[in-house]
Amino acid sequence: MRVRLEDVARATGVSPKTVSRVLNEEASVKESTRQKVLAAMESMNYRPSPAARGLAGRRSFLVAMLYDNNNNPASTYLAEIQDGVLDACDANRYSMMACPLRMRGQDFIRRVDALIADHEIDGVIMTPPLTDYPPLLQRLQEQGVPYASISPLHRGRAIGVCMDEQQAAEALVNHLVELGHRRIAHIVGIANHGASRWRLAGYKDALAAAGITYDAQYVAQGEFTFGSGVMAARQLFALPQRPTAIFAANDDMAAGVMWAANELGLKVPRDLSVCGFDDTPLATQLWPPLTTVRQPSREMGKLAALQLMELLRGRGTGLLVQVPYALQLRESTAAVP
Amino acid sequence: MRVRLEDVARATGVSPKTVSRVLNEEASVKESTRQKVLAAMESMNYRPSPAARGLAGRRSFLVAMLYDNNNNPASTYLAEIQDGVLDACDANRYSMMACPLRMRGQDFIRRVDALIADHEIDGVIMTPPLTDYPPLLQRLQEQGVPYASISPLHRGRAIGVCMDEQQAAEALVNHLVELGHRRIAHIVGIANHGASRWRLAGYKDALAAAGITYDAQYVAQGEFTFGSGVMAARQLFALPQRPTAIFAANDDMAAGVMWAANELGLKVPRDLSVCGFDDTPLATQLWPPLTTVRQPSREMGKLAALQLMELLRGRGTGLLVQVPYALQLRESTAAVP
């Protein structure tokens, strides 16, 4: 049958407990013993049973990736993050479960509890907007489940990973300014997303730095979706003084802007410069390809998972690490006509 | 502390084993007893420990979703399937692990073994092209791990879910024929994908049905990527008799065709009709929106997972169920000029 820890112990001539210590990388094992045990494990192709480890040790080596599947069904952003999280888990002998979680509904907390209890989750990784949903955070704390956040809105005590989106947005808008644009519009994302606030703030910073007066007319509300980008753009195009450039808070909305421009016969970038944010695959599949900001989602997933595992190992208290952004200047932006 | 099976047993006045029977939906439990136990479980908020169940019962209630993350990094298609699989798992008290698996590499089999052993996987759900990778299938069979396939190439003994892609492709091309097109080109996908073969076959069927002679010149090779679509289209445009319609084997390549058309100043659909396959979000984010075929990926993931669970429960032998396609006729196709 299966090779058990006991078999390794017998083969090595030590007690099962010692093998267990080696397996769990505990400190007080003599180096020579460690090597012997490790060698035996390797040669016998020993694989610890997660079920047994979980039962005896009261931990599952399982982390859950929580995301809100209500707004963005099957987005690339989430898929990339998941990929990164999986990477980190793999390297640390943890497993990951993907857990879509509808935020609306009375029984939200009960579903969270069920999730944690049913799978005996060791820790949680969250994406926006869950990162800043008080009932969830509170419940996790009550249950004593450690968590790491990706791009949380409130960065105070958060652990996880973030990007300086405000500065990135500022740099992007600054690029438009350098191309000679003065009437630069912005399409904001969903209100409670940190992303929306930061990108708007960066937009304002860039205008201020360029000495352009902020004009609320040029800021339209969107919802991060293609359709909302179309609507917002139509509204901006109806303005007496049409903007010469539009910075949409994400790529999907930027694609919507390009559609709306097309409807009016406006040629991008000749008549209108457009830029987005996120650098999703869509950005390079539009015509013309979209100027945007790359957010290293995969890397962010990985880093968040690593922070969580530091927590789970009891080493340190976890950090909020910051990753760099990168402007992707493509053909959807050009000098003002 | 935690409510255990034993606690439920004591509260109900039956033996732990009986409670276990109820939990596992075994047959020989008197209905009245079952109800009593179920009520107690509910009122005590009992949650069985997966670790203990796994250890004692030698099964993990865990299924793995295997996918090749080499070709399509973080595709929407996979994300949708995963969503469907999660749905089905949830409803059946199973858990799902997402397992990206690089196909290349000598140690492929070892990695598969490790995956199964490390997580004590009960069953596997696969997506193309893993569904038809002999070393993998063989290993799974050797290990006695049941599996279900999504859109497998070889449908002989396969269990899982599929769509009649050939007929869908035929219907799509037939739509072009009805619009008056005669010089209809096709861009094929990656060779070893079933999708590529079926879609090509459907294309040929439609031509044959319309009495149009098949001309290999009008069939270009692609790789399911945007870039390969651009290349293939350029090649088709260079033909002495340019096609008036192009059917790309997926949406990404169709987007590439539209890009290439733009390069040449060809207006879609006025000068060229374009259609894709899959109905990814991209399809409605292009200008003009893409005529394509919707593949119900989410539903397919769900159905495949359900088939697998039937297998795991030992009921029946599992089926290969077929889901219907749906043509999405949009503005990228129009009557021949």
Add this chain to the structure above:
DNA sequence: GACAGAAATGATAGCGCTGTCAATTTGCGT
């Protein structure tokens, strides 16, 4: 109403590992 056979239930012994705490060995100073 006694009895075979089926249906329902229970007693017992683990599944493979880790926590706890006790026992042993080691290193070091004098």
Add this chain to the structure above:
DNA sequence: ACGCAAATTGACAGCGCTATCATTTCTGTC
């Protein structure tokens, strides 16, 4: 050498559930 603290190691008892097989409680039959 000797004593003592620190470093290692081991014995043992579960973790919460299920498999196995034994036992009890129902059925219906004549």
